[in-house]
Amino acid sequence: MLFNIKGVRKSFPGVRALSDVSAEINSGEVVAIVGENGAGKSTLLKILSGDYQLDEGTISLDGLEVSHASPLEAREAGFRLVRQEPEIVPHINVIENVFIGEYPAHTGGRVNFTEMQRIVQELLERYGFVGMLDLQQLGRTLSPAQMHIVEILRALKDGVKVVAFDEPTSSLTTREAKQLFTLIRTLRAEGLGIIYVSHRLHEVMEISDRVVILKDGKVTGDLLISATNANEIVRYMVGRDLDAHGLERDEVTRPDxxxxxxxxxxxxxxxxxxxxxxxxxxxxxxxxxxxxxxxxxxxxxxxxxxxxxxxxxxxxxxxxxxxxxxxxxxxxxxxxxxxxxxxxxxxxxxxxxxxxxxxxxxxxxxxxxxxxxxxxxxxxxxxxxxxxxxxxxxxxxxxxxxxxxxxxxxxxxxxxxxxxxxxxxxxxxxxxxxxxxxxxxxxxxxxxxxxxxxxxxxxxxxxxxxxxxxxxxxxxxxxxxxxxxxxxxxxxxxxx
Amino acid sequence: MKRFINYVGTENLSLIIALIIMVGLIATQTEFFFSARNILNIGQNMAVVGLIAVGMTMVIVSAGLDISVGSIAGCASVACALIVTNYGTVFGGVIVGIGFGALFGLINSVIISYLRVNPVVATLATFSAFRGIAFLIAPGGRPVGVLDPNLGFLGSGRIFQFEGFPGIPVAFLILVAVAVIAHFVMTSTVFGRAIYSMGGNPVAARLAGINLTKMRFYIYAISGALSGLAGVIVTARTSSGQPASGTQGLELEAITAVFLGGALLAGGKGTVMGTLLAVLLLATLSNGMNLLGIATFYQLVAKGLLLVLAVAIGQWRLARDEKKQAKLAESQ
CATH class of the missing domain: 3.40.50.300 (P-loop containing nucleotide triphosphate hydrolases)
Structure with missing residues (x-):
């Protein structure tokens, strides 16, 4: 097992965001995480990426415990969160965007551009992204799908093991989403673990192998996609006892x-x-x-x-x-x-x-x-x-x-x-x-x-x-x- | 005492204390300082900066800035002198001076609202352009001499003169009248309260139905008109329309006064009362330095330091309030 999340709890003042969440992600597997707004998806992702610290529980990646990792440590351990809108610097090209903040240098401090280009080119060929973007393209001319590629290249360069996507298709067109799926399948074939967070069920059905369903900070279902359907997933997402902590209103009807x-x-x-x-x-x-x-x-x-x-x-x-x-x-x-x-x-x-x-x-x-x-x-x-x-x-x-x-x-x-x-x-x-x-x-x-x-x-x-x-x-x-x-x-x- | 503090506001209390200390220091060095003539001189000298600072208060509270005020005053000074010499009408000269100012203020607001240029950059640009216009309308680019006793009365006239008392400067009284009106507008009218709202949070203000473009129109026009009036007073006092002399550096002094008076750089806070106290403080300081024979070069350095100090105090207050707020949130 590549990535193991066990008994994670997290509270914010007055709210229990996650209570006892467990999930596993294997090498070469795409696991979708779904849930309504406020079910705890983002909180979980932020704990995995080190933005939040968990209260209880353990997380281990490839045998290494990363429960209390800082964002940098989580990255170094091999976890990468691809955010909804990747951070791209508009005025520099793809190569520099991939290396931003950690340019390789010659002795003496001059940036080694040839080395950068070589590494990026190599990654493109290995993962089959060739032709999907031009290395000299400036950040601002990139389409949202291409931005995701840049973000993934950043991760691959550091030897990533688990990639999590947070609502990646919300800014993509259907065609771009298809490209992204091809990309995810390539990563899966390379033996990476993929977490795919989305509330678009048809995408979840299409791309993932397994689905973990969150509701009110708890896991209510962990199902193989091949053994379930969209209606069942919705039931797991909703299945709450409807407590009316609202108010019973009389029916008022006025014509105007x-x-x-x-x-x-x-x-x-x-x-x-x-x-x-x-x-x-x-x-x-x-x-x-x-x-x-x-x-x-x-x-x-x-x-x-x-x-x-x-x-x-x-x-x-x-x-x-x-x-x-x-x-x-x-x-x-x-x-x-x-x-x-x-x-x-x-x-x-x-x-x-x-x-x-x-x-x-x-x-x-x-x-x-x-x-x-x-x-x-x-x-x-x-x-x-x-x-x-x-x-x-x-x-x-x-x-x-x-x-x-x-x-x-x-x-x-x-x-x-x-x-x-x-x-x-x-x-x-x-x-x-x-x-x-x-x-x-x-x-x-x-x-x-x-x-x-x-x-x-x-x-x-x-x-x-x-x-x-x-x-x-x-x-x-x-x-x-x-x-x-x-x-x-x-x-x-x-x-x- | 408590009523007094309530009236001037706790923020302004430190200004008053600073003023008292400064007066004390200067008075021990030179006896002349406390003479009626000198005090009235300070009042006279306050008028030009004071008028501009009152307009600047509105601009800064609305989260804007107007760097072009000195240049506007220069233009108005020349325009007023030209009208008075060529047509012999003081009234016309005054109106044209103020009108020029209002027009230039409108130009500023159009650049800011419609061309979407940041106020600092927009008025920095017009700061240069308006000064250029001041030289262009002055024949040969030289000061326009104007000798008219009625006009002179506005600049250096005194009223309530009697034996042993040199009289209150007319220019100072104009400032007082303008400040009283501005204070009323800022505290008690829909327009004034809307300025505070838009400065505090422009998005929320717009969602509450305040038309920001229209507001900027009026605010910059008023700032311009008051700068124009200041320019007219410069003309009256020096008996000449001055394209540059007497109006250069006014933006710095006015902006310093507004921040020293308790306004926030981010907008939403500031009072006419505070600004006026700060103008008085600055005028006293410069008067004192003159009496003590401190060279103007040092005075320029001192003015620069004061501006930094004024804004730094504001930021420090803000940080302190935020800390308090964080503590409050924790305790709940």
Whole structure:
């Protein structure tokens, strides 16, 4: 056995990311690791590559224990992680990119270019990559598939034994993906161990010999590909007891349509049409990269819409900037609160009121009292823990920061509120409070578009669920018909 | 006392202390320093830098920078002098000077917003170009003499004169008026608060509906207009439109003052009050050094050191806050 992962545990403050994960990879074998968002795939890869340190367990590579290796030691032992987007320096050629950071030199320090070229040429011939890229090509002219080759060449040069691919095809075209598979098969034939992490099941079925399934940080299945099928894998990925730590919502139906998107096109999307009624929560499910956040931003005017129309309450709105969107009564609480949601160096009250400044002012002059009056109720309702209204948001805890973003849009009282991962990095107690608030807003007639990667949250909160995959959407699934299985099936592209 | 501290802000307290220490040091060396005439001189000398620094505060809080302010002032100075000599209208001269400044500020904002050039590079480019224009519009590239008592009043006039009291400089009063308005705009208007928002996090500000392009338009135009007004005062005080003399190096002094006044290089923080205190500190320092007979070359070195010091203090404060934040996160 080449690579042995045994009983690995890893916790982060408040979360158990991996509990007792074991897997083996043999020489000349491709092992796929699959799981939903948050199942622990990335954590596992990061432990293997030395980016994270495990709490318990052992990892051994070719008889050598590497449980507590640093990134450099893991590399030297023969493990290499090929990242989703390999680090390529744009302005130097392939040869130098392969050797970056460790150029061979003549005595006296002059770089030995002939030696570099010889080594790279030799690797290309040995592994059959000849003709797939030109050694003199500059980094910026490389296609994503070629970048992967450069990354693999780096690994091969160091005598790699196990290569792990993290979602390698997410940036590749179908043809490039085929090339990558050829490449993986060559590596396998050379006796390397391959780990292939992906949520594209058809690829997993095509390329791997065995599949290890992770769910909530545990291994739920370890199956030979020849003895299984996509549906069985999905069952292993999902098979959780659906605990409703969301909230049971009454069915509310109101006839008036608040948001109507017709045939929307953008860089990411093709022909998207859907409606959200007043008082309705529509959940958007899908994998990371399916285009959900992008859809929210296109509707909100942050990204360019290339076609189609958006109507609010029956009136078509030409939304081209977030300013237009706010004027059309749309609110948007983004996923990355620090980067996109908050002004960390400014106060709680400013961050709460900034989207409604003009409503709180007379001839451009802000009324302090109006600011406090409109912000305070929500700050209290959300139980935002802050020393004062004037305290800098950057000095609050993560959960409280998230609540400030929500408070901003509660104070703005939009007709349509778009929430992107509203409970990300929020503790359990605050989550329940946020669910109650969202429900309350819907009751008062607000239309809510809720993007979430948390299945229980989607299933319990949404009146209807729309699943996205590769920039397209499924037909809305009614609450009574929604199951984790049919959502995951569509998201993965299995069984449709 | 507590109310006073609340009013000036804790960040500005260190500035006031520095000012008191400096005044003390200088006063022990020269008696003339404390005379009414000298103090009012400091006020007079503050006006030009002060006006520019007020505009610069808005620019820096919005996470921008404007290096071209001195060059704009030079252009405005010449333009004002030309209008007054050729058409005999002081009012026209003042308006044209300020208008020139606003126009040049708009050019800056267009380069930054539409050509997507980084503010430092954009205004470094116009820093050179506008200075060139100042020489081009001055006939023969020489200063334009202008003798008009009404104009002179703006530059070196005094009001409330009585026996034993030399009167308050008009230029200083203009600065005070502008600063009061700017303070109000920054603290209490939608526009002012939006400047803080966009400087703190431009993406979040845009997602909250703030139009960054439009904001930059106004911010750089205001900075330009105030630089123009500063240029007009230079003309008034020296009785000539000066393409270069009197307006060179103003960008350095204004930027130093803004950072010394507590603004963050990254934007989102800074106050008109702090800037003004810093301008006072700088004016006092330079006045003191002059009285003590320290050569201007040393003064240039001192100004450079001060800029580094001002930014370093800001960065140190930031690092300290981050440490506190990390500790807080750990304890939770």
């Amino acid at each position: 349509i608040v948001l109507e998107v017709k045939d929307l096109h953008s860089r990411w999307h093709e022909g998207i049409s859907f409606k959200i009624h007043a008082g309705e929560i529509v959940g958007f499910a899908g994998l990371v990269g399916a285009g959900r956040t992008e859809l929210a931003k296109v509707i909100f005017g942050e990204y360019v819409r290339t076609g189609g129309s958006i109507s609010i309450c029956g009136e078509e709105k030409n939304i081209r900037t977030p300013e237009d969107a706010i004027a059309a009564n749309i609110g948007f609480a983004p996923e990355n609160r620090k980067e996109e949601g908050l002004i960390l160096v400014r106060s709680v009250i400013e961050n709460t009121c900034m989207a409604i400044y003009s409503a709180l002012s007379k001839i451009g002059i802000l009324r302090k009292k109006a600011m406090v009056d409109s912000a305070l109720p929500y700050i209290e309702q959300l139980e935002i823990k802050t020393p004062s209204l004037e305290a800098e948001v950057g000095k609050l805890s993560g959960g409280n920061q998230q609540k400030v973003v929500l408070a901003r849009w509660l104070a703005a009282k939009p007709r349509l509120l778009i929430l992107d991962e509203p409970t990300r990095a929020v503790d359990v107690g605050a989550k329940a409070e946020i669910y109650r608030l969202i429900d309350d807003l819907a009751r008062k007639g607000m239309a809510i578009m809720m993007i979430s990667s948390e299945m229980p949250e989607l299933l319990s909160m949404s009146d209807r669920i729309i699943v996205m995959r590769d920039g397209k959407i499924s037909d809305p699934i009614e609450k009574k018909d929604a199951t984790e299985e049919n959502i995951v099936n569509f998201a993965l592209g299995a069984g449709t």
